[in-house]
Amino acid sequence: MITVEEYQEHVLGRVEPLAPRRVPVTEAHGLRLAEDVIAVLAVPPFDNSAMDGFAVRAADLVGASGTAPVALPVDGDVPAGTTRPVTVGPGRAARIMTGAPLPPGADAVVPVELSDQPPGAAALPARVLLRRAPEAGAHVRRRGEDVRPGDVVLGAGTVLGATHLSAAVSAGHGELLVRPRPRVGVLATGDELCPPGVDPGPGRIPDSNSVLVAGLVREAGGEPVPLGSVGDDPEALRAVVAAALPRLDALVTSGGVSVGTKDVVKAALSGELDFTTVAMQPGKPQGFGLLEGRVPVFALPGNPVSVMVSFHVHVAPALRQLVGRPARVPLGTARAAVGWRCPPGRRQYLPVLVDDGPVASVRPAAAGGSGSHLVASLAAAQALAVVAEDVDAVAPGDEVGLLQWP
Amino acid sequence: MITVEEYQEHVLGRVEPLAPRRVPVTEAHGLRLAEDVIAVLAVPPFDNSAMDGFAVRAADLVGASGTAPVALPVDGDVPAGTTRPVTVGPGRAARIMTGAPLPPGADAVVPVELSDQPPGAAALPARVLLRRAPEAGAHVRRRGEDVRPGDVVLGAGTVLGATHLSAAVSAGHGELLVRPRPRVGVLATGDELCPPGVDPGPGRIPDSNSVLVAGLVREAGGEPVPLGSVGDDPEALRAVVAAALPRLDALVTSGGVSVGTKDVVKAALSGELDFTTVAMQPGKPQGFGLLEGRVPVFALPGNPVSVMVSFHVHVAPALRQLVGRPARVPLGTARAAVGWRCPPGRRQYLPVLVDDGPVASVRPAAAGGSGSHLVASLAAAQALAVVAEDVDAVAPGDEVGLLQWP
The missing domain is CATH 3.40.980.10 (MoaB/Mog-like domain)
Incomplete structure (x- = not known):
């Protein structure tokens, strides 16, 4: 023995x-990263609008307010996903959607709620009345303001949850090297x-x-x-x-x-x-x-x-x-709430119920003791009490080892 | 709004x-039981041997010991899974395996280690020398000593782990009614x-x-x-x-x-x-x-x-x-480790990092504050700080709500 x-x-x-394996992000949930994830893309990948509204040049709206709105001609729509946005010239505006690239020439966005235009689907107006004097950069998300290419987005060893996967995708990744x-x-x-x-x-x-x-x-x-x-x-x-x-x-x-x-x-x-x-x-x-x-x-x-x-x-x-994790986890400790017998010369692993407290208190899951055939009572067991080889009986109050699992 | x-x-x-659904036990792991599980079978389902050894009548071995072994003729093998075990007559024995049904006539088992026979595969001996005087019932698991038919094995609402499924199968079930x-x-x-x-x-x-x-x-x-x-x-x-x-x-x-x-x-x-x-x-x-x-x-x-x-x-x-669980979980509370700004008139849910302690301490996951586009920093968030509608700034040390998830 x-x-x-x-x-x-x-x-x-x-x-x-x-060996680590490269898997699609859709199959990586719950797995452990085997390397750092480095950003390939900037996040956001381009300057874009944080609001639905109108892209403008801030200098054109100095002094604009609810009582003194400023009118600008509207030269076109800038939808999200567009690859060729209209250019905004001096004294002009473009209608813009959340996430759409800030058009050349514009340096700020005025939300639709601060205009005379209705929210939602509507015909492109010829001109818009704006009730706010934005600072340059207002409601603009700058390219790379969250992440720059080369930044470490996730560290090796991370167990990948939903938000980790989302970040990896935003940073340009479709596959990740994980412990399978x-x-x-x-x-x-x-x-x-x-x-x-x-x-x-x-x-x-x-x-x-x-x-x-x-x-x-x-x-x-x-x-x-x-x-x-x-x-x-x-x-x-x-x-x-x-x-x-x-x-x-x-x-x-x-x-x-x-x-x-x-x-x-x-x-x-x-x-x-x-x-x-x-x-x-x-x-x-x-x-x-x-x-x-x-x-x-x-x-x-x-x-x-x-x-x-x-x-x-x-x-x-x-x-x-x-999976590359430490194999051994340290035992906890607990107090025996009742006594029980132990086999001489063998370490005992006894399925127990655990009462949490300042010190965990345990009692056998099976009323009958340590018999190894108590299938049904096993279902109730929350942990294993661990008793040394040289102990032949545990008395109430004795300290025992506690093996728990996630 | x-x-x-x-x-x-x-x-x-x-x-x-x-609606609850009946699924095979192999598909029920991690799901919630929708009804009590009642034992159909006894556990164990029949009297059986807890050891590899020899089925005997205890009365035939009174006084047997290491120095005074008793010899009994061996009438056959009783393997696990047998449907027609040999009968053990007075003054006779049968070789028996762990889990095999206790043969008619026998009332105890002497482990092979307490005999003159070798463990493991070997020809059936004509007779065996036994060095122990067992009590009636020694190394015998009695039918139903763990569970009797009609016993509640698992309660409705149990989230089914490995040991629960094992118990349900032992008690005679192949399918379970669960919340899908x-x-x-x-x-x-x-x-x-x-x-x-x-x-x-x-x-x-x-x-x-x-x-x-x-x-x-x-x-x-x-x-x-x-x-x-x-x-x-x-x-x-x-x-x-x-x-x-x-x-x-x-x-x-x-x-x-x-x-x-x-x-x-x-x-x-x-x-x-x-x-x-x-x-x-x-x-x-x-x-x-x-x-x-x-x-x-x-x-x-x-x-x-x-x-x-x-x-x-x-x-x-x-x-x-x-899935039939309470929809609402109570918020926890935490202290703000640093200050941050909050939107007027709206309840704020701010992704935060949590330092556990006697009182949890939280700080924004994104260094930049509460911007809603901070995709990469989101990955680090461990919880959401919850700040009431009428608060426009959180100061260090302020109490905030804490929304956590499993």
């Missing part, structure tokens, strides 16, 4: 970060498994591990690739894995790794994976290795609570390492 | 929650828009609003349906909307709602939507209505900061209402 740390070191020492979401195969094993929602009949049980692992993968930032379940037939398992391998960055199996006579994962993959026992409860039997020197495979025990604990303790750190 | 509250009331009064993720059409408008990553050329800008709104929809729990962008052509806009409508639960447009002469959304949809001005900055011009009496349409202004603010203030509450 090896320690949890020895096993983690064994696993993490063999997991390489995935790991594609993680999910395979349950055992003759006893039947699909969800089907009457299992005598001796059989529904395959709850496939949705469990797929969900845990998604919650850890990966993309689950469901591979269904296979029975206790090593050949069938090898065939499923071989077919899926090219499109996987990692694989998680459940079941078939213990000391039974029909442990199918062990039988099928003992040449490629190392099977060992780890000093933890639950989750003692574990298998790990690289297939084709590239795809890390986690062969977890079959019990749902063991699956959940093994995932958080061994798989989630490796998935973080695959 | 109407108040923010009047406009919110107008919108929320017309948005009906989506709203499918939200995303449509940008304006002749000046060109696709991300393409050189926009004179007078044109990249369409940054489509990725912005799609990302905001996803962050608010909806499923964006990208509809691209249309130019300033009301007929084209009507055609795109009509084609998409059957597969939408809501629609968000950006641009074309102001007082310009070419405001395309206004021109195309003024029969179906109400266009109004709301006393807020940014985001004054807004349009809203139901298409075909069913699909709420949010016509937002085109500026990215206005889009982002309008989304959080008007769209996100409606999306929450669509």
Whole structure:
């Protein structure tokens, strides 16, 4: 039996970060930037109007006011998106839309609300009465006033949310170099498994591990690739894995790794994976290795609570390492609200409910204690309490470790 | 001009929650349960072995120990998934796998590690030496000891994570009644828009609003349906909307709602939507209505900061209402770390950076102040500071409202 740390070191020492990939901005939401994003375009890319109104020369409106409006002839429309705006000569104006390029000659915009013209669609007037004397630059957005080409818009490591993507697009980018979401195969094993929602009949049980692992993968930032379940037939398992391998960055199996006579994962993959026992409860039997020197495979025990604990303790750190993040996250601490028993010589990971407070207080999610088969009560668990190998009982008030996930 | 509250009331009064939908468990991750989940199966569904080992009658092993092992003849194997387990007669044993049904006659399991047999695949022995006197029930999981048929496994309203789905499957379910993720059409408008990553050329800008709104929809729990962008052509806009409508639960447009002469959304949809001005900055011009009496349409202004603010203030509450959650979330409070100016008569929503502390401290995300075109600095914003209509300047230390999102 090896320690949890020895096993983690064994696993993490063999997991390489995935190569960054260039993806369209529409597929980059939630992913982590692998390089700084440098502005290609200025933002705004050209001087433009901040309002619907009239483009003018400020010098022509000195003294204009509500009681002394100034009339200017209107030489044309400047819509947004125009490529050839009219020129505004001395003593003249052009009607302009929000976002449209400031026409040559003009240096300010007077909003339509400060004119004698109606807002919205209307025929182009021959002349306009303006009730404001703008300063030069009024209601004009200057080219590059937000971002200049060459500015760093987003830093490497940013997890891309909606506003980050918007900024990258405005700065001229259509694709971004990101850490891809790991594609993680999910395979349950055992003759006893039947699909969800089907009457299992005598001796059989529904395959709850496939949705469990797929969900845990998604919650850890990966993309689950469901591979269904296979029975206790090593050949069938090898065939499923071989077919899926090219499109996987990692694989998680459940079941078939213990000391039974029909442990199918062990039988099928003992040449490629190392099977060992780890000093933890639950989750003692574990298998790990690289297939084709590239795809890390986690062969977890079959019990749902063991699956959940093994995932958080061994798989989630490796998935973080695959996307270039720190694999290890420090444990929190909590106080035990009640006492419970612990297995001698093994580190205990106990699903718990957490009462937040100045110090978090925890109690077992399963009223019955630390049994590893308490599937339904698992649903309520909010974290894992972590108890050292040399502790055989936790008393109320004792400090314990706390493993939480996002 | 109407108040923010009047406009919110107008919108929320017309948005009906989506009907719950029954979906496969594999598609239910992250969705909200619309009813309690009641166990159909017991968990475990039958008495079964918690260990790989030998099924026995406890009475036959009284006094067995390491120094005084007891030999029993072995009558067969009981693998997991078997439907016809061998019967264990008095003074006899059967080899059994983890999860296999406890065979008739047996009342306890002795782990293989406490026998003279090797773990793993091996020929069935004729007899086994056992070094432990088990109590009746040892290493036996009893039918229903975790969940009994009829037990409530998950409560209505639960947001389904990996462990919830696993529990539902174990309790016999293959589908769950959930609030579906709203499918939200995303449509940008304006002749000046060109696709991300393409050189926009004179007078044109990249369409940054489509990725912005799609990302905001996803962050608010909806499923964006990208509809691209249309130019300033009301007929084209009507055609795109009509084609998409059957597969939408809501629609968000950006641009074309102001007082310009070419405001395309206004021109195309003024029969179906109400266009109004709301006393807020940014985001004054807004349009809203139901298409075909069913699909709420949010016509937002085109500026990215206005889009982002309008989304959080008007769209996100409606999306929450669509999935049956409380639409309104209470504002937090924060202290201004620096001062800034506010528009008279309009409620200000200012993108800010937040320094957490006993009291959150905020400062404008854009160094330049409250301009609504600061696309790139928007990326850094962590929340919106909310300042009342009658305030014309915030001083350092003033208390402001704080609108945050998950």
